Amino acid sequence: MGNLLEGKVAVVTGSARGIGREIAELFAKEGADVVVNDVRSGSADQWIGESEFKDRLHPFYFDISDSSEVRKNIMDIKKQLGHIDILVNNAAVEFNELIGMISSENMEKMFRVNVFGTIEMIQAVSRVMGRNENGGSIINISSMVGLRGNPGQMVYSATKGAVIALTKTAAKELAPKKIRVNSIAPGLTKTEMMDQADIEKLQGRINNISMGRIAMPADIAGGCLLLACDYAAYISGQVLPVDGCTIM
């Protein structure tokens, strides 16, 4: 257990499972009080209850794409925990559809959560974070497909490309308030959803990873910790690939 985030309050969206959960647990392990957010009420209760750091993990269930819910919950978090120093915009939805088979419903849902939800959170949290003497750190989880594209992921990659673009603008606009804004771009990452995938089909993609393996959620969490802590005080507006040196 370290103390890189001691005294800090972090909000991690979409942290009931997968990468978000790993980030929340690592931040708590490093001393932060962590707001565990997810849209599904009660979805993180079990693992929080079993965690060694449960006293530092605070579930707040709300929809990040609903501006009224966001504002209400951000104020409740501030009242309960005093301040917000770190925001990780991790919540996202992903539907992989080839061109010609893309549904409007899925397209709208991906943009609503991945882009509009991220913007709602930045709008609300930056106003609370801006009141801190030392500002804070916002980390937006994008994706390598947002930088490079991938067949079957036109809409998803577009949302992640938007996340990269908004990261750069937010970094410039929020710098005077000492708020840093960066993005982590994960490569192929093992999550619960991938357990159902055909490993043989994935092997072709794994062969393109110089480090010879796909990322684990802990790898992504490590990148987030790097950008969240004060050692990154002069890093803003950057996109950090965490992809094991992938050759796409």
Add this chain to the structure above:
Amino acid sequence: MNNEKYESVFTSVFNVDKEVLNENFTFKAVDEWDSFLHLTLISELEDAFDVLFESEDILNFGGYENGKKILEKYGVDFGE
């Protein structure tokens, strides 16, 4: 107390005496009230009253008296 707090934010942000704060103190009438001071005012009011304004309320916060009505929507009582 809320009236004094509200008044104090305005006198501090605009660097004016409290005597000039009335229904005529508006975005249109006060030359110094530019977009930068507007956001500073909003930020100071949010801090003072522990609220987060909706975007529409930030855009419509166009005057000293009108601002009180907007804050009342967030539970701030000026009828003391």
